[in-house]
Amino acid sequence: xxxxxxxxxxxxxxxxxxxxxxxxxxxxxxxxxxxxxxxxxxxxxxxxxxxxxxxxxxxxxxxxxxxxxxxxxxxxxxxxxxxxxxxxxxxxxxxxxxxxxxxxxxxxxxxxxxxxxxxxxxxxxxxxxxxxxxxxxxxxxxxxxxxxxxxxxxxxxxxxxxxxxxxxxxxxxxxxxxxxxxxxxxxxxxxxxxxxxxxxxxxxxxxxxxxxxxxxxxxxxxxxxxxxxxxxxxxxxxxxxxxxxxxxxxxxxxxxxxxxxxxxxxxxxxxxxxxxxxxxxxxxxxxxxxxxxxxxxxxxxxxxxxxxxxxxxxxxxxxxxxxxxxxxxxxxxxxxxxxxxxxxxxxxxxxxxxxxxxxxxxxxxxxxxxxxxxxxxxxxxxxxxxxxxxxxxxxxxxxxxxxxxxxxxxxxxxxxxxxxxxxxx
DNA sequence: TCTGGGGTCCTAGGACCC
DNA sequence: TCTGGGGTCCTAGGACCC
Numbered sequence: 001x002x003x004x005x006x007x008x009x010x011x012x013x014x015x016x017x018x019x020x021x022x023x024x025x026x027x028x029x030x031x032x033x034x035x036x037x038x039x040x041x042x043x044x045x046x047x048x049x050x051x052x053x054x055x056x057x058x059x060x061x062x063x064x065x066x067x068x069x070x071x072x073x074x075x076x077x078x079x080x081x082x083x084x085x086x087x088x089x090x091x092x093x094x095x096x097x098x099x100x101x102x103x104x105x106x107x108x109x110x111x112x113x114x115x116x117x118x119x120x121x122x123x124x125x126x127x128x129x130x131x132x133x134x135x136x137x138x139x140x141x142x143x144x145x146x147x148x149x150x151x152x153x154x155x156x157x158x159x160x161x162x163x164x165x166x167x168x169x170x171x172x173x174x175x176x177x178x179x180x181x182x183x184x185x186x187x188x189x190x191x192x193x194x195x196x197x198x199x200x201x202x203x204x205x206x207x208x209x210x211x212x213x214x215x216x217x218x219x220x221x222x223x224x225x226x227x228x229x230x231x232x233x234x235x236x237x238x239x240x241x242x243x244x245x246x247x248x249x250x251x252x253x254x255x256x257x258x259x260x261x262x263x264x265x266x267x268x269x270x271x272x273x274x275x276x277x278x279x280x281x282x283x284x285x286x287x288x289x290x291x292x293x294x295x296x297x298x299x300x301x302x303x304x305x306x307x308x309x310x311x312x313x314x315x316x317x318x319x320x321x322x323x324x325x326x327x328x329x330x331x332x333x334x335x336x337x338x339x340x341x342x343x344x345x346x347x348x349x350x351x352x353x354x355x356x357x358x359x360x361x362x363x364x365x366x367x368x369x370x371x372x373x374x375x376x377x378x379x380x381x382x383x384x385x386x387x388x389x390x391x392x393x394x395x396x397x398x399x400x401x402x403x404x405x406x407x408x409x410x411x412x413x414x415x416x417x418x419x420x421x422x423x424x425x
Numbered sequence: 426t427c428t429g430g431g432g433t434c435c436t437a438g439g440a441c442c443c
Numbered sequence: 444t445c446t447g448g449g450g451t452c453c454t455a456g457g458a459c460c461c
Contacts, residue, residue, distance in 0.1 A: 038429035045429070045461095061428040079429090106432095106461045193459050224435065226459080253431055260426095302428060347430090404427085433460080442450080 007238060008114040008170055010126055010145040011152040012095060014088075015160065017108035017139070018046035021087050022077045024138045025411050025420050033074040037062055040257050041078055041404045078405040086414040090137050098129050103242045111149060111242050122170045130165055145170050149240045150233035153190040154180070154208070181209040181234070191230045199223070208234065248288065248355060254279040255347020259404050261300065265337045268297055268346050269330055273394045275348045276329045280322040283350055284379060289318040289359060291352030293325060295332035300344040309336040318352070318359060321371050322378075325350070326392060 014020060018036035023029050033050035037043065044060050054072045056065050062076075069076060088107045095102055101113035117125050126143040133141050144155025145168040158180060159167035169177050186205055187197035203222075205211050212234040219228050229239035254275040262268060272295060283290060293315060298308040311332035319325065329348055378390045412418035 040427090040429070042427080042429050059429090063427040066427095109461075191459065195458060224458085226435070249432075251432070255430070257429070300428085345429095431461090433458100435458080436456090438454090440451100440453085442452105443448100 006115075006147050006236075008117060008119075008122060008145060009147065009149055009152045009242065010099075010112045010114050010122075010129075010143055011105075011149070011156045012091075012110050012112060012129065012133075012141050012143050013156050013160075014091060014108035015140045015142055015165075016046055016048050017088075018077075018079065018084055019048045019051075020139050021084050022080075022409055023048075024087075025409060026075070029075050033072055034077070035065075035069070035074055036077045036079055037407065038079060039403055040259060041406055042257070045079065076407045078408040080408055080411065082412040082414060082418075083409070086412070087137060087139060091133055091139055091141070094133055094136055095129070098125075098132075101242060101244050103244055104246070111152065113242055113244075114145065119171050122168050123166065126166050126168060127164065140165065142166070144168070147236050148233040148238045149242075150190050150230055151177070151236065154184055154188075154234075157184070157188055178209055178212075181212055182207050184208040186211050189230065189234070191226060196223070196227065248353065249286075250353055251349060251351050252279050252283050252288075252290070252353060253347060253349040254282070255296070255345060255349075256403070257345045258343070261342035261344045263340070263342055265333065265339075268337065268343060269333055270395065271346045272329050272333055272348060273326050273392060275346065276326045277322055277391060277395055279348050279350050280320055280325050280375075281379065281382075283353060284320045284375060287356050288353045289320045289356050290325070290350035291315055291318045291354070292350070293328050293332065294349040294351060295329050295336070295347075296349070297333070297336060297343050297346045299341050303342070305341075307338075307341050309338075311336045318354065320356065321375055322392070323371060326394065330394075 019034045022036060023034065031050065032048075033054055033056070034048040035044045035051050035056060036046040038045045041062055044056060044058065044062060044065055047056055047058065051074055054068060054074070056068055056074065068074070084107060091108075092102075092104055092110060095110050095112060099112040099114055099116075103111040105111055114122065114125065122145050126145055130141055130143055133139060142156055142159040142165045144152045144157070144159045144166075146152040146155050147169070151169055155167040155169050159165055169180075184207060186192055186200050186208055187194075189208055189211065192200070192211075200211060205214065212231060214231055216228060216231070219231060232239050256271070256275070258271070291314065292312060294310055294312050296308065296310040299306055301308075313328050313332055315324075315328065381390050382388065410418060411420055
């Protein structure tokens, strides 16, 4: 029996999003291979189709990919999150016009509930979405539509290979979908990563159609409940509903690798203070307070004598106050620091987050009121005059920690001073 | 020389309690 | 002193996602 009112879910995914953002201001790169690098110009995190075709792999370290990059004259960009964030907001804003039920899944992806569209008009509708985004922002997207998120993901993968950039399973019969699933590698299913695909491969599941028909009991016994849900989703039963109201996050982590490794505790302290300031600002902007703070430092895991240390401190009175958090972070660092190691990364994780408004004040809460007020003033000032206009002395800026960012386009479409200049005539 | 950063959820195992 | 069963909570580690 067919369930009544089967959902129609579309997945809109921006093609090679970071690369597409950079290309907006570099039309000369439209047909050339392009890659975007992670922080510190470390790894390749976005590739144009042409870059994929010449064999550059996702996540590959930049220095390892350099021979190919030179050989094929690949254009290289450092990541520019101000630009990507702004373009993402523009794309999402357009999507809201097409459905009010929308889950913003990542910087370049969103699930839309299109149940209000008739089955017959789904193809036209998603095609219209695609054209509108391309016309209004210049960003190419692929769209897949199906009854469940997992199938919409499959459809999206197929859409990526089609010229029109769309694929829908809504008006198609089961034979059509099964035929596509037989061609679809298990490793590409949403929720099946490296370990699980190896596991299924070893157990003779070679395509997604076979996975879809796997024995439930066997799967539950030998794998996890998440995989079982994934299989139900492949069969067309919704197990991962759309999450349209953003939930309060549970953690906030700020960490960076250093441009060059450091040994001195006060250098580590300076980096951690900066991360702590960022993390505190972030949770304040979301109206949250933290119950626990973790501080971690580590040496390079690619070198000998890898060292990774973490210290957890439970905060007696949950807070989002920079001064208190920085104080705790410094204490934590003093406990875990040991001399003579070359540290390559440090970070702060604020955990047990809860809305400030939900927290019941106690006898000592009044003590914090002045500090809260101070934080408000600092946040307002920094919003108005730019980040870091007011900061802590302990966050003094040392160039040593500056990220390597040698290939940045430096364009920021949300900040007029950094908009590109066009000269006429 | 050079190897990102930020999330979520599940599971197993230990501590503790009745 | 030893023993059983059942429950909760926490944590670390693993797997996944983008």
